[in-house]
Amino acid sequence: MLRLRQFSYVYHRNILRSMATAPGNNDDSTLPPNETHPIKRTLKLFQKDGRTIKKFFKTSFTKATSNNESQPMQHINLKKNEHKEYTGDFQSHCDILVIGGGAVGSSIAYWLKSKARDGLNVVVVERDPTYKQASTVLSVGGLRQQFSLPENIEMSLFGADFIRNAKDYLGDVDLSFMPYGYLTLATEKSAETLKRNSMMQNGLGARNEILTASQLKSKFPWLNTDDIVLGCHGLEKEGWFDPWALLMGLKNKAKINGAHYIDGEVVNFEFNKDSDVVIRGNEHSSESYVGLDRAVVKLSNGETRSIKFAICILAGGANSGQIARLARIGTGPGLLGVPLPVEPRKRYVYVINTQGENAPGLCTPLTIDPNGTYFRRDGLCGNYICGRSPSESAEPATDNLDVDHEYFETDVWPTLSNRVKAFESLKVCGSWAGFYEYNLFDENGIIGPHPYYINMYIATGFSGHGIQQAPAVGRAISELIIDGQYRTIDLTRLGFDRILVDQPMLETNIF
Ligand SMILES: Cc1cc2nc3c(=O)[nH]c(=O)nc-3n(C[C@H](O)[C@H](O)[C@H](O)COP(=O)(O)OP(=O)(O)OC[C@H]3O[C@@H](n4cnc5c(N)ncnc54)[C@H](O)[C@@H]3O)c2cc1C
Incomplete structure (x- = not known):
């Protein structure tokens, strides 16, 4: 089961749609009703189109630069008046929203920002900046290659390289x-x-x-x-090794490179319908695609805000199954009926x-x-x-x-x-x-795109060997997002799709 990735298509469709629905652009109302000369009529239409195109690009450019961002992905599906002002550290929109700022989420933020720098606006939402219950800081920090799956061995080999050369x-x-x-x-x-x-x-x-x-x-x-x-x-x-030191190293470097951390908990999602998106495996459904649009975040002061994202990444550790349910994964129709089996x-x-x-x-x-x-x-x-x-x-x-x-x-x-x-x-x-x-499915990480949501990636479920794999997982997710494919270790077999087709990736060396 694969889904059709249609970012550029959606993006272009939206430009066209915005232009078509710009005031006065969907009919000939600006032409004098009695203008019948064909050349004059054509010239007037050109003038009007020129103004509309100029206005459209001016608005897009202003939106992008006002927030110091230049990524087109950020403007996928943006409608008029959706930008809110920044208040404090809270951003009302971003390119990439990472849910969970433990070792895995922070590694993802680290890799995305190391590679894309100002090209991607990355926000990490972490509900507990003290990390008192996070698996990362309660782990025993073991690093081994004694696994039976090549993917686990290769991820841990890279983990060893990363940890031994941490200063670089x-x-x-x-x-x-x-x-x-x-x-x-x-x-x-x-x-x-x-x-x-x-x-x-x-x-x-x-x-x-x-x-x-x-x-x-x-x-x-x-x-x-x-x-x-x-x-x-x-x-x-x-x-x-020391898991706390790894977490702080990843987080600090991600922040130095421009990642924003928000102290808050994702408590819900907002959705939007998009008839331009077709999901393979769901083609015959009469329902339009309903995508993830915003995350609702409860801030540490109790206030609730929402943040719009182009892409969100689920890295909520042991709470990931619960967060997935907020996104209707496991409770929705069709492909959404399959839960994220992490608890x-x-x-x-x-x-x-x-x-x-x-x-x-x-x-x-x-x-x-x-x-x-x-x-x-x-x-x-x-x-x-x-x-x-x-x-x-x-x-x-x-x-x-x-x-x-x-x-x-x-x-x-x-x-x-x-x-x-x-x-x-x-x-x-x-x-x-x-x-x-x-x-619960096979005690291994679930890494990669969600089969239904075109803008959600998952990185969780490591079941006791995730801290050593965090560097490789962060790099892998950054490859999927920036390059559109795995470039170093091919982790395709660890994707969510294996759950849909019931092909567990069993590891004999799990303790
Ligand atoms: C006792 C123990 C021993 C271990 N030993 C090893 C080992 O030797 N080697 C090894 O490789 N691994 C080990 N692990 C596993 C390893 O710790 C984890 O796989 C790894 O830390 C997972 O990192 P994470 O970032 O996904 O999860 P976490 O560190 O739990 O981070 C997830 C973060 O998401 C946040 N969050 C959750 N829900 C929300 C929400 N709704 N909104 C915002 N934020 C949210 C949480 O506060 C948390 O900080 C061990 C784990 C334990 C418990």
Whole structure:
């Protein structure tokens, strides 16, 4: 299912329509009723058309320059008197509206402004500038290429390049990248898959090695390898970094390049009918296309304003499914009947400390047990952070971010203490919870255009591996908007269309 992108067509149709409906331009009323001489009549018509064309372009130019913008996209479907004055930091219209200013939304703003500079007016709406519940700042900041889908591997390879060269991209930032790799452990059952994936990862540019149980034991003496057949150890481009620093780096650079951030929450959309747009898959519907026109934003002072956009990008993290519903995605007719399958899923992170003998040292990789329990070092004082995703039937409620301490006792600690003897005696010295922006369909990012709305793009649903992919996702969305196609990593298979045709992109390495 593809949709027809008709921006230039719509744009031209609108110029023609505006000219045709300009006062006095839709009939011959300005001609004297008795003017019958054909040459005089033609000359008068030319004079009148000349005035109308001049007036039209003068008005368009004034609208564009009064807001320091020069992008034609901004004028798609603009009707008379729709511009309002700026008040404070609020812009009443923009070329690109990004909903959500977390790592993904800020990366999109960063890439768009790095490439287009003043050519695109980019506005990011973020409901919580403190980011206290944003997944980005509650994540553990892991970066790995140990995936099974080429798209995920390639996005994370670029993530590694971006993070290792952050100063070139973002200026003077310190992302505290700890390049200690990942170590994924496999039992008999999962060993073949681990080997196959490792070959593909290395073929695409990752660098990891497969180790047997005895090789694991000699390299990581603290590891219990009794039930382990193989391990995959990342040698380069893997580790963890500071998610907050990445977010601030992207956001600040986007702002320096001219992106505007609005402190507010998108609470609704306004729509407009456009009979010029035909959506493939909806051709037989008697209904005209009804497009997205404006977002209704509730500002931090409680005031509600609307902002008109040429294109909007949905990057609302765990709240993306809810925002999509405001746009009638999942509740409308035809293609709009298919929901965006993204919802919050609570995940706990525990901070532990052990002073036990033979504890994993400073260069310990982020280690993942075959059942998904993970741990990594955190700082220099014997602290580690760890966690495990609950089973589908034990998913906790998502109306709060409280931590379940019993879950550590029953589901995390037994695995930790079995794998590492030093974890038999440990102290839990901290914990937090955050929301995965969980894609119920296949636990992978949903990236690209919406199949019905010609001016909406989606970038969400990363389900626990989005922070490392944020740089690549931002770049990818900027390519779609500026170049009209993917130029670096082809992410077509991760588009919304896969949900329509029921083709999940399953990833075997998700925790
Ligand atoms: C415990 C935990 C561990 C993780 N570990 C890793 C890891 O090791 N590696 C990895 O790559 N990823 C990890 N992740 C996943 C990663 O954090 C996310 O995939 C990523 O941060 C998603 O970024 P985002 O910008 O889409 O979402 P967010 O950071 O949540 O940003 C979305 C923003 O949208 C805003 N928003 C929502 N609704 C609206 C609205 N209506 N109007 C305006 N603004 C709105 C929110 O306030 C929020 O700031 C982890 C996540 C968690 C919870």
